[in-house]
Amino acid sequence: xxxxxxxxxxxxxxxxxxxxxxxxxxxxxxxxxxxxxxxxxxxxxxxxxxxxxxxxxxxxxxxxxxxxxxxxxxxxxxxxxxxxxxxxxxxxxxxxxxxxxxxxxxxxxxxxxxxxxxxxxxxxxxxxxxxxxxxxxxxxxxxxxxxxxxxxxxxxxxxxxxxxxxxxxxxxxxxxxxxxxxxxxxxxxxxxxxxxxxxxxxxxxxxxxxxxxxxxxxxxxxxxxxxxxxxxxxxxxxxxx
Numbered sequence: 109x110x111x112x113x114x115x116x117x118x119x120x121x122x123x124x125x126x127x128x129x130x131x132x133x134x135x136x137x138x139x140x141x142x143x144x145x146x147x148x149x150x151x152x153x154x155x156x157x158x159x160x161x162x163x164x165x166x167x168x169x170x171x172x173x174x175x176x177x178x179x180x181x182x183x184x185x186x187x188x189x190x191x192x193x194x195x196x197x198x199x200x201x202x203x204x205x206x207x208x209x210x211x212x213x214x215x216x217x218x219x220x221x222x223x224x225x226x227x228x229x230x231x232x233x234x235x236x237x238x239x240x241x242x243x244x245x246x247x248x249x250x251x252x253x254x255x256x257x258x259x260x261x262x263x264x265x266x267x268x269x270x271x272x273x274x275x276x277x278x279x280x281x282x283x284x285x286x287x288x289x290x291x292x293x294x295x296x297x298x299x300x301x302x303x304x305x306x307x308x309x310x311x312x313x314x315x316x317x318x319x320x321x322x323x324x325x326x327x328x329x330x331x332x333x334x335x336x337x338x339x340x341x342x343x344x345x346x347x348x349x
Contacts, residue, residue: 147178208245208253212236213262216278223345224328225279228295229266231345232276271295273346281326286311286319291343294329298347299340 160167215235216227227235237244254276257263267275269288273295283291293308294300305316320341323329329341 150174150178205249205253205256208236208249209256209262211239212250212253212257213278215239216263216276219345220279221327223343224323224326225277225281225345226267226328227276227278227345228347229274229276231347267291269295275345281328284319286315287322290319290323291346294341294343295346299332299342301338301340303338 154171212232215232216225219225219227219235233247233250236250254263254266258265264277264280267277267283267288269275269292271292273292275291289309290300290305293305300320302313302316302320305311306313309316320329323341323343324331328345329343332340332342334340
Protein backbone atom coordinates (compact mmCIF):
# COMPACT_ATOMS: atom_id res chain seq x y z
CA UNK A 109 0.00 0.00 0.00
CA UNK A 110 1.43 3.37 -1.09
CA UNK A 111 1.68 6.57 0.92
CA UNK A 112 -1.30 8.10 -0.88
CA UNK A 113 -3.44 5.05 -0.10
CA UNK A 114 -2.43 5.21 3.55
CA UNK A 115 -3.17 8.96 3.66
CA UNK A 116 -6.56 8.40 2.03
CA UNK A 117 -7.40 5.64 4.50
CA UNK A 118 -6.48 7.89 7.43
CA UNK A 119 -8.68 10.70 6.08
CA UNK A 120 -11.63 8.34 5.58
CA UNK A 121 -11.23 6.99 9.13
CA UNK A 122 -11.00 10.52 10.54
CA UNK A 123 -14.11 11.54 8.64
CA UNK A 124 -16.01 8.58 10.09
CA UNK A 125 -14.82 9.50 13.60
CA UNK A 126 -15.91 13.13 13.16
CA UNK A 127 -19.28 12.02 11.80
CA UNK A 128 -19.75 9.59 14.68
CA UNK A 129 -18.94 12.34 17.17
CA UNK A 130 -21.41 14.70 15.48
CA UNK A 131 -24.15 12.05 15.62
CA UNK A 132 -23.40 11.36 19.27
CA UNK A 133 -23.60 15.06 20.17
CA UNK A 134 -26.82 15.43 18.16
CA UNK A 135 -28.36 12.44 19.92
CA UNK A 136 -27.28 13.78 23.32
CA UNK A 137 -28.79 17.20 22.55
CA UNK A 138 -32.01 15.51 21.49
CA UNK A 139 -32.12 13.55 24.75
CA UNK A 140 -31.59 16.73 26.76
CA UNK A 141 -34.31 18.50 24.80
CA UNK A 142 -36.64 15.54 25.39
CA UNK A 143 -35.97 15.64 29.14
CA UNK A 144 -36.61 19.40 29.19
CA UNK A 145 -39.87 18.84 27.33
CA UNK A 146 -40.89 16.07 29.77
CA UNK A 147 -40.24 18.43 32.70
CA UNK A 148 -42.37 21.13 31.05
CA UNK A 149 -45.19 18.65 30.52
CA UNK A 150 -44.76 17.43 34.09
CA UNK A 151 -45.18 20.96 35.43
CA UNK A 152 -48.39 21.42 33.44
CA UNK A 153 -49.70 18.02 34.55
CA UNK A 154 -49.01 18.62 38.24
CA UNK A 155 -50.49 22.11 38.11
CA UNK A 156 -53.66 20.71 36.53
CA UNK A 157 -54.09 17.62 38.74
CA UNK A 158 -52.14 18.58 41.88
CA UNK A 159 -54.99 18.10 44.38
CA UNK A 160 -56.13 14.78 42.90
CA UNK A 161 -52.55 13.45 42.89
CA UNK A 162 -52.10 14.29 46.58
CA UNK A 163 -55.33 12.47 47.46
CA UNK A 164 -54.30 9.20 45.76
CA UNK A 165 -51.22 7.40 47.12
CA UNK A 166 -50.78 5.21 44.01
CA UNK A 167 -50.74 8.24 41.71
CA UNK A 168 -48.39 10.07 44.03
CA UNK A 169 -45.96 7.13 44.22
CA UNK A 170 -45.89 6.66 40.42
CA UNK A 171 -45.21 10.35 39.89
CA UNK A 172 -42.55 10.34 42.61
CA UNK A 173 -40.79 7.43 40.83
CA UNK A 174 -40.88 9.32 37.53
CA UNK A 175 -39.43 12.40 39.22
CA UNK A 176 -36.63 10.32 40.72
CA UNK A 177 -35.75 8.95 37.27
CA UNK A 178 -35.61 12.50 35.92
CA UNK A 179 -33.29 13.56 38.75
CA UNK A 180 -35.96 15.77 40.34
CA UNK A 181 -37.02 16.03 44.01
CA UNK A 182 -39.76 13.47 44.70
CA UNK A 183 -42.03 16.14 46.21
CA UNK A 184 -44.83 16.97 43.76
CA UNK A 185 -44.67 20.55 42.46
CA UNK A 186 -40.99 21.13 43.30
CA UNK A 187 -38.38 21.34 40.55
CA UNK A 188 -35.29 22.39 42.48
CA UNK A 189 -33.53 21.16 45.59
CA UNK A 190 -33.98 23.22 48.77
CA UNK A 191 -31.69 23.07 51.77
CA UNK A 192 -33.17 25.92 53.84
CA UNK A 193 -36.65 27.45 54.01
CA UNK A 194 -37.26 30.55 51.90
CA UNK A 195 -39.42 33.46 53.08
CA UNK A 196 -42.26 32.04 50.97
CA UNK A 197 -41.85 28.63 52.64
CA UNK A 198 -42.02 30.24 56.09
CA UNK A 199 -45.12 32.24 55.18
CA UNK A 200 -47.00 29.41 53.48
CA UNK A 201 -45.65 26.45 55.44
CA UNK A 202 -45.02 24.53 52.21
CA UNK A 203 -41.98 23.68 50.08
CA UNK A 204 -39.02 23.08 52.37
CA UNK A 205 -41.21 21.96 55.27
CA UNK A 206 -43.00 19.39 53.10
CA UNK A 207 -39.63 17.93 52.13
CA UNK A 208 -38.50 17.85 55.75
CA UNK A 209 -41.77 16.21 56.80
CA UNK A 210 -41.17 13.43 54.24
CA UNK A 211 -37.63 12.92 55.54
CA UNK A 212 -38.94 12.66 59.11
CA UNK A 213 -41.50 10.04 58.04
CA UNK A 214 -38.81 8.03 56.25
CA UNK A 215 -36.57 8.05 59.32
CA UNK A 216 -39.46 7.01 61.56
CA UNK A 217 -40.41 4.12 59.26
CA UNK A 218 -36.82 2.95 58.83
CA UNK A 219 -36.26 2.76 62.60
CA UNK A 220 -39.46 0.93 63.58
CA UNK A 221 -37.60 -2.39 63.86
CA UNK A 222 -35.12 -0.73 66.25
CA UNK A 223 -37.39 1.33 68.49
CA UNK A 224 -40.92 0.09 67.87
CA UNK A 225 -41.91 3.34 66.20
CA UNK A 226 -41.46 5.76 69.12
CA UNK A 227 -38.74 8.40 69.34
CA UNK A 228 -37.94 11.18 71.74
CA UNK A 229 -37.82 14.61 70.11
CA UNK A 230 -34.10 14.92 70.85
CA UNK A 231 -33.32 11.53 69.31
CA UNK A 232 -35.38 12.34 66.21
CA UNK A 233 -33.52 15.63 65.81
CA UNK A 234 -30.19 13.80 66.04
CA UNK A 235 -31.21 11.14 63.51
CA UNK A 236 -32.63 13.73 61.11
CA UNK A 237 -29.43 15.73 60.98
CA UNK A 238 -27.36 12.56 60.55
CA UNK A 239 -29.04 12.18 57.16
CA UNK A 240 -28.24 15.78 56.21
CA UNK A 241 -24.44 16.18 56.61
CA UNK A 242 -23.38 19.76 55.99
CA UNK A 243 -26.98 20.98 55.70
CA UNK A 244 -28.36 20.72 59.22
CA UNK A 245 -31.86 21.90 60.07
CA UNK A 246 -32.94 23.78 63.18
CA UNK A 247 -35.15 22.34 65.90
CA UNK A 248 -37.80 24.94 64.99
CA UNK A 249 -37.86 23.74 61.37
CA UNK A 250 -38.26 20.16 62.57
CA UNK A 251 -41.15 21.13 64.87
CA UNK A 252 -42.89 22.94 62.03
CA UNK A 253 -42.60 19.89 59.78
CA UNK A 254 -43.84 17.62 62.58
CA UNK A 255 -46.90 19.86 62.98
CA UNK A 256 -47.67 19.30 59.30
CA UNK A 257 -47.56 15.53 59.83
CA UNK A 258 -49.79 15.82 62.90
CA UNK A 259 -52.29 18.16 61.20
CA UNK A 260 -52.61 15.79 58.22
CA UNK A 261 -53.01 12.86 60.68
CA UNK A 262 -49.98 11.02 59.30
CA UNK A 263 -48.73 10.72 62.88
CA UNK A 264 -50.58 11.20 66.20
CA UNK A 265 -49.99 14.26 68.41
CA UNK A 266 -46.93 14.25 70.67
CA UNK A 267 -47.02 12.14 73.79
CA UNK A 268 -45.75 14.28 76.67
CA UNK A 269 -44.46 12.35 79.69
CA UNK A 270 -44.48 13.58 83.27
CA UNK A 271 -40.74 14.15 82.95
CA UNK A 272 -41.50 16.72 80.22
CA UNK A 273 -40.10 14.52 77.47
CA UNK A 274 -41.97 14.66 74.15
CA UNK A 275 -42.32 11.43 72.19
CA UNK A 276 -43.17 11.11 68.49
CA UNK A 277 -45.04 7.96 67.45
CA UNK A 278 -44.69 6.54 63.93
CA UNK A 279 -46.91 3.50 64.50
CA UNK A 280 -50.45 3.31 65.90
CA UNK A 281 -49.70 1.85 69.32
CA UNK A 282 -52.30 2.02 72.09
CA UNK A 283 -50.53 3.03 75.30
CA UNK A 284 -52.26 2.59 78.64
CA UNK A 285 -51.61 4.83 81.68
CA UNK A 286 -49.36 2.05 83.02
CA UNK A 287 -47.26 2.17 79.85
CA UNK A 288 -46.90 5.93 80.24
CA UNK A 289 -45.60 5.47 83.80
CA UNK A 290 -42.89 3.07 82.63
CA UNK A 291 -41.97 5.29 79.68
CA UNK A 292 -41.63 8.16 82.11
CA UNK A 293 -39.16 6.23 84.28
CA UNK A 294 -37.27 4.96 81.21
CA UNK A 295 -36.94 8.50 79.81
CA UNK A 296 -34.55 9.42 82.62
CA UNK A 297 -31.82 6.85 81.96
CA UNK A 298 -32.96 4.97 78.86
CA UNK A 299 -33.92 1.73 80.62
CA UNK A 300 -35.91 0.20 83.48
CA UNK A 301 -35.68 -2.94 85.55
CA UNK A 302 -38.48 -4.93 87.12
CA UNK A 303 -36.91 -4.54 90.56
CA UNK A 304 -36.77 -0.76 90.21
CA UNK A 305 -40.41 -0.61 89.08
CA UNK A 306 -41.48 -2.75 92.04
CA UNK A 307 -39.84 -0.25 94.39
CA UNK A 308 -41.15 2.85 92.61
CA UNK A 309 -44.74 1.68 92.14
CA UNK A 310 -47.28 -0.19 94.21
CA UNK A 311 -47.95 -2.60 91.34
CA UNK A 312 -47.91 -6.37 91.46
CA UNK A 313 -45.19 -8.29 89.65
CA UNK A 314 -47.81 -9.58 87.19
CA UNK A 315 -48.87 -6.03 86.29
CA UNK A 316 -45.28 -5.00 85.64
CA UNK A 317 -44.54 -8.14 83.61
CA UNK A 318 -47.58 -7.47 81.44
CA UNK A 319 -46.38 -3.98 80.61
CA UNK A 320 -42.80 -5.02 79.97
CA UNK A 321 -43.96 -7.85 77.73
CA UNK A 322 -46.00 -5.33 75.71
CA UNK A 323 -42.93 -3.15 75.15
CA UNK A 324 -40.80 -6.14 74.21
CA UNK A 325 -43.36 -7.61 71.78
CA UNK A 326 -43.78 -4.24 70.05
CA UNK A 327 -39.99 -3.79 69.70
CA UNK A 328 -40.16 -0.66 71.84
CA UNK A 329 -37.86 -2.16 74.47
CA UNK A 330 -34.91 -4.52 74.17
CA UNK A 331 -34.08 -7.01 76.89
CA UNK A 332 -30.51 -7.18 78.15
CA UNK A 333 -29.85 -10.09 80.49
CA UNK A 334 -26.63 -9.76 82.43
CA UNK A 335 -25.38 -12.04 85.20
CA UNK A 336 -23.85 -9.13 87.12
CA UNK A 337 -26.52 -6.46 86.53
CA UNK A 338 -29.68 -8.55 86.07
CA UNK A 339 -32.35 -7.92 83.43
CA UNK A 340 -32.66 -4.45 81.95
CA UNK A 341 -35.29 -3.21 79.49
CA UNK A 342 -33.66 -0.68 77.18
CA UNK A 343 -35.74 1.82 75.18
CA UNK A 344 -33.67 2.81 72.06
CA UNK A 345 -36.15 5.51 71.06
CA UNK A 346 -35.54 7.35 74.32
CA UNK A 347 -31.76 7.19 74.16
CA UNK A 348 -29.31 9.67 72.69
CA UNK A 349 -31.05 12.58 74.42
